[in-house]
Amino acid sequence: MIESLRCLPGVGPKSAQRMAYHLLQRDRRGAERLGQAITEALQHLRHCTQCNNFTEAEVCERCLSARRDHSLLCIVEMPIDLNSMEQTHAFSGLYYVLMGRLSPLDGIGPKELAFERLIQRATDGEVKEVILATNFTNEGEATAHYLSETLHARGLKVSRIARGLPVGGELEYTDAATVAQALLERRDYQ
Amino acid sequence: MGRQRVDGQTCFVLHHHPYSETSLIIDVFSRDHGRLPLLARGARRPRSAMRGMLMAFQPLELGWFGGGEVRTLAKAEWLGGMPLLSGRCLMLGYYLNELLVKLLPREDAHAALFDTYFAALSALAQGGADAPELRRFEISLLRELGYGLTLDVDADSGEPVQTSADYAFVLERGPVQKVGAGDTALEQGLRGKTLIDMAADDYSDPRTRLESKILMRRLLAHHLGGQPLQARRVFMELQEL
Ligand SMILES: [Zn+2]
Numbered sequence: 001m002i003e004s005l006r007c008l009p010g011v012g013p014k015s016a017q018r019m020a021y022h023l024l025q026r027d028r029r030g031a032e033r034l035g036q037a038i039t040e041a042l043q044h045l046r047h048c049t050q051c052n053n054f055t056e057a058e059v060c061e062r063c064l065s066a067r068r069d070h071s072l073l074c075i076v077e078m079p080i081d082l083n084s085m086e087q088t089h090a091f092s093g094l095y096y097v098l099m100g101r102l103s104p105l106d107g108i109g110p111k112e113l114a115f116e117r118l119i120q121r122a123t124d125g126e127v128k129e130v131i132l133a134t135n136f137t138n139e140g141e142a143t144a145h146y147l148s149e150t151l152h153a154r155g156l157k158v159s160r161i162a163r164g165l166p167v168g169g170e171l172e173y174t175d176a177a178t179v180a181q182a183l184l185e186r187r188d189y190q
Numbered sequence: 191m192g193r194q195r196v197d198g199q200t201c202f203v204l205h206h207h208p209y210s211e212t213s214l215i216i217d218v219f220s221r222d223h224g225r226l227p228l229l230a231r232g233a234r235r236p237r238s239a240m241r242g243m244l245m246a247f248q249p250l251e252l253g254w255f256g257g258g259e260v261r262t263l264a265k266a267e268w269l270g271g272m273p274l275l276s277g278r279c280l281m282l283g284y285y286l287n288e289l290l291v292k293l294l295p296r297e298d299a300h301a302a303l304f305d306t307y308f309a310a311l312s313a314l315a316q317g318g319a320d321a322p323e324l325r326r327f328e329i330s331l332l333r334e335l336g337y338g339l340t341l342d343v344d345a346d347s348g349e350p351v352q353t354s355a356d357y358a359f360v361l362e363r364g365p366v367q368k369v370g371a372g373d374t375a376l377e378q379g380l381r382g383k384t385l386i387d388m389a390a391d392d393y394s395d396p397r398t399r400l401e402s403k404i405l406m407r408r409l410l411a412h413h414l415g416g417q418p419l420q421a422r423r424v425f426m427e428l429q430e431l
Pocket of ligand 1: 048049050051052053055059060061062063
């Protein structure tokens with residue numbers, strides 16, 4: 001059991017031991033619930049046919065929600081990125097989670113990421129604008145570039161989230177790369 | 191420990207992969223120490239100053255210490271001056287990196303190749319004509335690896351290659367003048383002029399650009415020993431979207 005717990009991120013041998021003793025000695029009910037929850041999640045969890053995020057239903061709640069703007073589709077790399085976008089409360093459209101990014105040296109290309117599925121989703125007629133919110137790494141940029149080309153060619157409006165200094169950011173404390181890119185991508189100011 | 195401390199090295203990150211929960215192993219190409227892996231401790235922590243800086247295609251000044259196969263990264267500074275690669279140029283950058291990762295042995299200094307790589311990336315970053323830089327890099331790579339690439343001397347006769355003659359390129363040997371037409375049907379056309387242009391580093395002729403690309407692809411495939419280039423496959427698949 002200690003060995004199994006160590007598969008969790010950030011859990012070393014000591015904390016795994018502590019968790020195991022806690023579950024077995026102090027909280028056996030909790031241990032039972034945890035075991036059941038994991039088994040159920042593994043059995044029922046699948047990818048939403050609309051957004052590709054993990055869900056237990058065929059289509060997740062967010063994708064079914066009438067309160068969301070179904071003409072906006074925001075593409076992110078991972079579920080955690082979707083959570084970051086949601087925390088902004090600034091986006092009311094829908095998402096598509098790629099579950100990765102292009103990584104040519106690791107052999108991750110459009111087939112491995114199932115671009116075909118995403119293209120189908122984005123061209124279902126309801127989506128009018130696609131917002132590319134992949135990371136500002138080389139891999140995220142490559143992903144955004146090719147998705148932009150292929151979705152643009154299919155008549156969709158495509159935009160990319162902007163990069164620059166953090167809110168409340170001071171030049172003095174911002175890394176050189178960010179400042180350099182912010183300078184390069186400067187815009188008219190009135 | 192502390193067997194060696196190296197500072198102020200101009201480097202490029204070729205590739206990286208996560209190591210433990212918070213660290214990163216980067217495959218680095220340095221000007222004076224060649225290619226080597228470095229452990230970037232804590233580089234994946236949310237507030238790490240190195241997070242985001244250790245990216246490919248950007249000149250960095252790195253310092254490291256330690257013995258053993260994997261040294262520890264001690265210092266990283268952004269040198270800047272190179273716009274980020276994008277689109278097709280970014281994919282070509284991955285192609286260069288994959289060639290280095292697959293063909294360049296570790297800890298062999300190749301300063302001339304480093305400079306050619308730097309120049310090729312600069313050209314890609316400007317988004318301009320890239321064929322000469324790519325060919326220059328490929329030729330430099332094979333020469334630095336000791337494959338003694340001879341372009342403008344006939345491997346059979348020892349005579350200089352002639353502009354108007356046709357040649358076949360024999361692997362491990364060099365160009366051999368074709369006698370008669372089509373004695374090697376599989377061979378792509380290779381003019382003497384292309385070989386002379388390549389030796390003179392002149393890629394202004396479109397046919398030289400095409401034939402040199404085909405020749406270098408064949409030579410690299412040979413030295414890769416059948417290992418497929420992932421970057422090329424991914425690039426091709428992306429073009430078909
Ligand atoms: Zn969904």
